[in-house]
Structures are given as structure tokens and as C-alpha cells.
Amino acid sequence: MKHIDDIQKELKAKDYKMTPQRKIIIDFFLKHPEKHLSAEDVFLEVKKINPDIGLATVYRTLELLADLEILKKMNFDDGKFRYEFSNEEEHHHLICLGCDEVIEFENEVLESLANVIAQKHGFKVVDHQLKFYGYCKNCTQKGKDYI
Amino acid sequence: MKHIDDIQKELKAKDYKMTPQRKIIIDFFLKHPEKHLSAEDVFLEVKKINPDIGLATVYRTLELLADLEILKKMNFDDGKFRYEFSNEEEHHHLICLGCDEVIEFENEVLESLANVIAQKHGFKVVDHQLKFYGYCKNCTQKGKDYI
DNA sequence: TTAGTTGCAAAACTTTTGCATACGA
DNA sequence: TCGTATGCAAAAGTTTTGCAACTAA
Numbered sequence: 001m002k003h004i005d006d007i008q009k010e011l012k013a014k015d016y017k018m019t020p021q022r023k024i025i026i027d028f029f030l031k032h033p034e035k036h037l038s039a040e041d042v043f044l045e046v047k048k049i050n051p052d053i054g055l056a057t058v059y060r061t062l063e064l065l066a067d068l069e070i071l072k073k074m075n076f077d078d079g080k081f082r083y084e085f086s087n088e089e090e091h092h093h094l095i096c097l098g099c100d101e102v103i104e105f106e107n108e109v110l111e112s113l114a115n116v117i118a119q120k121h122g123f124k125v126v127d128h129q130l131k132f133y134g135y136c137k138n139c140t141q142k143g144k145d146y147i
Numbered sequence: 148m149k150h151i152d153d154i155q156k157e158l159k160a161k162d163y164k165m166t167p168q169r170k171i172i173i174d175f176f177l178k179h180p181e182k183h184l185s186a187e188d189v190f191l192e193v194k195k196i197n198p199d200i201g202l203a204t205v206y207r208t209l210e211l212l213a214d215l216e217i218l219k220k221m222n223f224d225d226g227k228f229r230y231e232f233s234n235e236e237e238h239h240h241l242i243c244l245g246c247d248e249v250i251e252f253e254n255e256v257l258e259s260l261a262n263v264i265a266q267k268h269g270f271k272v273v274d275h276q277l278k279f280y281g282y283c284k285n286c287t288q289k290g291k292d293y294i
Numbered sequence: 295t296t297a298g299t300t301g302c303a304a305a306a307c308t309t310t311t312g313c314a315t316a317c318g319a
Numbered sequence: 320t321c322g323t324a325t326g327c328a329a330a331a332g333t334t335t336t337g338c339a340a341c342t343a344a
Contacts, residue, residue, distance in 0.1 A: 017317085017319070018318080021324085054327065055309095075222050079308075080307085080308060094264065105267070105268065110277075120252070122287070123243075123284065125279045127279070128280065129276075129277070134272040137268070162298080164344070165344095166300080199300095200300090207299085227333060301341100305336070305337090306334080311331085315324105318322100319322100
């Protein structure tokens with residue numbers, strides 16, 4: 001599990017500074033490693049701690065952290081990017097079309113698949129993303145509409 | 148291979164009308180089933196045929212066709228949605244981070260994976276999306292930077 | 295005839311940027 | 320001190336919406 005000091009070192013190594021604003025944002029993700037939040041979501045959360053923080057700062061910090069591969073920038077097709085802490089095992093997402101919940105699942109199959117693809121198309125794979133869209137347990141129970 | 152008449156029937160069945168604007172847009176996708184175009188891209192293409200068409204009409208038509216599952220709304224993380232004709236075999240995408248090219252590839256492994264997931268999480272899968280990010284043959288050849 | 299459709303312009307959203315000020319190391 | 324970072328406001332880019340005029344069936 002990463003600690004804020006590790007991240008501070010990573011920042012320093014590239015001549016970035018650790019500011020109070022960055023610290024708050026990083027702390028938040030460290031405490032909520034399972035969340036997939038948009039810039040706006042993060043903004044609202046960190047405002048609770050420092051009401052003076054600006055939205056642009058949040059955007060710039062998220063971009064910085066994604067560049068450093070501390071966060072992962074994701075897209076769940078709802079018109080905005082979301083960020084999650086990238087210190088976890090590889091996992092993928094089940095996206096519920098009923099309630100927009102995002103459920104994580106782990107899977108190992110894809111590494112070997114990536115190799116096959118790479119060979120066949122002369123494509124150097126550096127990342128991949130697998131998403132299943134459907135309806136979660138709750139929604140299938142309520143939802144005659146969905147089935 | 149779908150024909151425009153089939154689509155016209157699908158529209159009529161739901162009390163939608165076949166307008167010249169819609170026809171032009173559908174024709175374009177029928178003729179270019181391999182393209183992954185944004186609303187703006189489509190707008191520019193159809194303007195060549197009918198210069199009076201409005202961008203809002205393009206957006207509304209694409210949304211309609213996606214609802215009818217004639218087009219598929221996709222996201223390649225470049226900040227806008229793209230649409231492709233959904234009459235083809237299942238396939239997935241290799242997205243080149245060097246030149247933004249999108250290459251299609253086919254794969255069968257995922258159906259069975261979907262079943263496993265569904266059972267494990269009580270999740271009813273209705274669609275899925277697999278994307279590999281990396282560098283295409285061209286970019287790996289030019290690109291010392293990428294490797 | 296009339297319900298659905300269009301084009302335009304304005305609005306809504308998310309994200310980026312310019313710039314003067316503030317601040318971490 | 321000095322280069323980086325911040326907050327604000329404005330700008331940019333994509334998508335949506337209100338509305339009067341229009342049109343397919």
C-alpha cells in the first residue's frame with residue numbers, strides 16, 4: 001500500500017512541489033482506493049476540507065497524478081473522465097446501465113490475449129481495458145424493464 | 148448486409164419518419180461500415196451532400212440510430228463519442244497512442260468470460276468492450292520514444 | 295392534417311488556458 | 320529568491336435544448 005511520503009518523493013524527483021491542495025487530493029484517493037471519481041466529484045470532496053481550492057487546480061492535479069501513473073484516467077461513457085487510484089491489482093469493470101454503479105472484477109485471461117493480438121497485428125500493447133455493460137443484481141431484481 | 152429499406156421499416160415501426168437528412172446519414176454509414184466517426188465528422192461528410200443540414204440534426208439522428216441499435220456509440224477517450232455501424236461481426240479495438248489510429252480485431256474468447264462474470268457477480272451482461280492501447284506497427288518503427 | 299423533424303441560436307457541461315498573485319523548497 | 324502552483328475568469332470544445340417553421344405520411 002502506497003503512502004503519501006512515497007508520492008511526495010515521486011513528485012520531488014520530477015521537481016514538482018507538494019502543496020496543501022495536492023496533499024488533500026492524494027489523501028482522499030489513498031483513503032478511498034475503490035472510488036471512480038470525476039474531477040467535479042473530487043472537487044466537491046476536497047472543498048469540504050479546503051473550501052478555497054479551485055476547480056482548475058483539481059483538474060491540473062488529476063492530470064499530473066495520471067501522468068505519474070499514480071491515478072488512472074478512465075472513461076465509463078458518461079461524458080466525463082473518472083480517476084481511480086492505480087495502486088491495486090489489475091481489474092476491470094462491470095458497468096450497470098440501470099443505476100450507473102461500477103463494480104470491479106479481476107481477471108487474468110487478458111495478458112495472454114494481449115500477446116496474441118500483439119503478434120498478429122504488430123501492435124505493441126501497453127494497456128488494456130475491458131468493460132462489461134449490463135444490469136447488476138439489484139437492478140435485475142427490481143427491473144422487469146431490463147430483461 | 149443491411150439495406151436502407153430495412154432501416155426505414157425499423158423507423159416506421161416506432162413512428163419515426165424517414166427524412167432526407169436521416170437518409171443521407173444512414174447511407175453514409177452503410178457505405179462506410181468500417182469508420183468510427185464523431186458527430187462533427189459525420190456533419191462534415193453529410194454537408195457535402197446537403198449543405199443545409201444542421202449539426203443538431205446530426206446529433207439527434209446519431210442518438211436515434213444508436214437507440215435503435217443501428218449504430219454503436221463508442222468512446223476512444225479523445226473527448227468525444229464516435230459512432231460505427233453495428234451490422235458487423237463482434238470486434239474490438241486496438242487504439243494507437245502514437246497516431247490515434249483505431250484498428251479492429253476479432254475475438255471469440257469473451258463470450259465465455261462474460262458467462263463466468265455473470266454467474267459470479269449476479270450481473271446480467273448485455274454488452275462488452277475490450278480495448279487495447281499501445282503503438283501500431285508504423286509508430287513502433289518510427290518511434291524510439293514509444294518503446 | 296398533424297405529430298414528428300429540422301435549423302438556428304442559446305445554453306449546458308466538461309475541460310483547458312491566460313494571467314496576476316502566492317508560495318514551497 | 321525563483322520557479323512552480325494556485326485561483327479566478329474567460330475560453331474552448333462537445334453535446335443538448337427551446338422554439339418557430341417545416342414536412343413526411
